[in-house]
Amino acid sequence: MDRIPILKLKSCLLISIQTDLHDLIITALQEDILTEISRTGARGVLIDISALDIVDSFMARTLRDCSVMATLLGAKVVITGIRPAVAITLVDLGLDLSGIITACDIDSGFDLLESTPGVFNSGRILKRY
Amino acid sequence: MLAQSVKIQDESDILTSRRLVREIATKIGFGIVDQTKLATATSELSRNIYRYADNGIVYIEQITQPPGIKVLFEDNGPGIADPEEAMKEGFSTTPGSLGLGLSGAKRLVDDMTIESEVGKGTKIEIFKYLP
């Protein structure tokens, strides 16, 4: 099965979802993100979904659950690049998305993470391997 | 008249059906928001087929009276005992699921009908009309 690559930048993880994904890959990605947070001590996670023209309830729920679980591991997740049509559709779908933090693009997503204590500086130092 | 069908028998068919619905909706002249709503409703209902009935078929069809699109989801699975109850937000037989598929799909389209018989299968139609 294909896996989505997870990049590490300073103390952040960076994931860019480039294609429409099926449920098994989405679930695997969630596990991989959580594993990487605990392995690297990352304090921030940025997931860019600007390439996605559809986010259904399964995808939305997984992104939300992943955000909550990451918080328990000490990392903040920011979802960036939700398209307007996707946002409108998600509201109609009726999913409670209060657990997720978003920013309009990667730049402002990083600004958000940067302003969080410990994500880019002074906080916990990344474990080295 | 545009018409196409997709068999739902594994995970990737959920992607195929929603992509095809978007393609046909685009050709019919639906805007980006309606395309996205149709594709998302299709994703929810195709996933239900895959999850509960194991397999089934999705028929996508352009309609003219009034102009728009109809998508039919048909399976020979276990059926739904009380379709009205199943349409309610929060109703689910899957632990941990939110029961948003049917109620959410209904909000995303202009019309939706369910016919289901226990032990025989389920037939769901969704309609969206051109503005």
Ligand SMILES: Nc1ncnc2c1ncn2[C@@H]1O[C@H](COP(=O)(O)OP(=O)(O)OP(=O)(O)O)[C@@H](O)[C@H]1O
């Ligand atoms: N094609 C089907 N065949 C048999 N039962 C179905 C079918 N589609 C839906 N159901 C039943 O209706 C219930 C509600 O479906 P719905 O899609 O709204 O929620 P869900 O699939 O349980 O959760 P979610 O879609 O939010 O993950 C399901 O739990 C299932 O029992």
Ligand SMILES: [Mg+2]
């Ligand atoms: Mg469902």
